[in-house]
Amino acid sequence: MHATAQDAGAASRLTVLSGPSGVGKGSVKALIQERYPWVWLSVSATTRSPRPGEIDGIDYHYKSVPEFESQIQRGEFLEWAAFAGNMYGTPRGPVEQKLASGLPALLEIELQGARQVRETMPGAQLVFLAPPSWDELVRRLTGRGTEDSAAIERRLERAREELASEAEFDHTIVNVSVEQAAAELVELLGSPATSKQVVEARL
Ligand SMILES: Nc1ncnc2c1ncn2[C@@H]1O[C@H](COP(=O)(O)OP(=O)(O)OP(=O)(O)O)[C@@H](O)[C@H]1O
Ligand SMILES: Nc1nc2c(ncn2[C@@H]2O[C@H](COP(=O)(O)O)[C@@H](O)[C@H]2O)c(=O)[nH]1
Numbered sequence: 001m002h003a004t005a006q007d008a009g010a011a012s013r014l015t016v017l018s019g020p021s022g023v024g025k026g027s028v029k030a031l032i033q034e035r036y037p038w039v040w041l042s043v044s045a046t047t048r049s050p051r052p053g054e055i056d057g058i059d060y061h062y063k064s065v066p067e068f069e070s071q072i073q074r075g076e077f078l079e080w081a082a083f084a085g086n087m088y089g090t091p092r093g094p095v096e097q098k099l100a101s102g103l104p105a106l107l108e109i110e111l112q113g114a115r116q117v118r119e120t121m122p123g124a125q126l127v128f129l130a131p132p133s134w135d136e137l138v139r140r141l142t143g144r145g146t147e148d149s150a151a152i153e154r155r156l157e158r159a160r161e162e163l164a165s166e167a168e169f170d171h172t173i174v175n176v177s178v179e180q181a182a183a184e185l186v187e188l189l190g191s192p193a194t195s196k197q198v199v200e201a202r203l
Contacts, residue, residue, distance in 0.1 A: 014099060014121055015189055016107045018114040019129030020159035021084070022141025024175040025108045028129065031182040032106070039189055040098045042107045045071065048086040051146050061091070078120070081112035084154040088113070104189040111162050118168075127188060128169035132176055 019025055032039050045061040047068050056062050063071070068087050072080060078096075080089030090107055098105040107117070117124050131137035137159060141152055166172055171188055175181040 013190060014095065014105050014107070014117070014124040015185075016109060016114050016117050016124055016126045017129060017185065018109055018111055018126065018162070018169070019175075020131065020137060020162040021110075021155035022137055022144065022159070023129050023131045024140065024178060024181065025129050027178045028175065028181045028185060029106070029108050031178050032186060035182065036186050038103065039186065040103050040105045042090050042095055042105065044088050044090055044107075044109070045077070046086055046088045048088075078107075079109065079113040079116035081110055081116075083110050083112070084151060084158060106185075106189065110158070111165050115168070125171065125188065126169040127185060128166050128172045129181065130163070130166065130172050130174045132174060134163075 017025055017029070029041055033041055043057065043059075043061060045063050045068060047063055047065050048060070050056065050059070050062055054060065065087070068080075068089065071077060071089065071091075076092055077089035078092040080087060082088075088110065090109060090113065095105055095107070107113075109117075114126055118126060131140070138156065141147075141155060141159075147155065173181050173184045
């Protein structure tokens with residue numbers, strides 16, 4: 001007998017992954033996408049320009065500032081925030097649909113957004129991804145090579161605030177290796193067995 005979406009109710013909790021810029025949130029998310037396909041990952045909107053290799057609709061929905069502001073006015077974001085000179089927001093509709101369907105949903109967002117989710121969806125679990133050390137965080141952010149030195153400075157300034165907020169989160173995962181951090185996060189997302197059955201039941 002196939003499991004139904006209702007059977008997976010316990011696995012349908014919203015999970016928020018947050019942590020300082022450069023800690024490895026995107027890397028952990030990418031590995032989860034590859035290895036744990038039953039986990040649904042929200043695609044955010046942003047006014048930031050695409051980095052080389054990033055694809056509209058997959059990495060982000062890339063928006064102009066007026067487009068993003070109209071979406072705010074229409075109440076289309078579950079949460080949104082300004083971060084290091086750009087705006088980022090989680091489209092509300094897809095998250096609500098996914099939670100209703102009983103599959104685990106994951107948002108990768110910064111601190112202001114995580115705080116908004118805590119207010120509006122108290123049942124969500126908040127997970128903080130921490131670096132092994134400050135020096136390693138700086139190495140990862142600079143080593144990525146995607147920002148100029150002014151942007152790196154802005155992100156490191158925000159990183160101090162983000163690191164100081166760790167106690168607000170329900171769980172901390174230290175990103176020593178991407179594999180270990182992804183496996184720990186998937187454990188927190190809910191029962192993969194049940195969720196996989198739900199996916200299979202729909203095929
Ligand atoms: N466990 C790890 N060990 C070594 N390097 C890592 C690890 N995790 C991620 N990295 C590297 O650190 C850099 C930053 O990672 P990533 O882009 O995933 O961070 P992020 O938290 O998503 O950053 P941002 O919030 O700025 O988007 C990348 O070059 C990535 O390859
Ligand atoms: N509040 C939100 N923050 C978001 C969202 N999508 C991504 N982010 C966070 O922004 C920073 C910078 O991202 P980058 O891709 O420019 O490096 C990072 O902390 C992301 O987690 C969102 O929808 N809302």
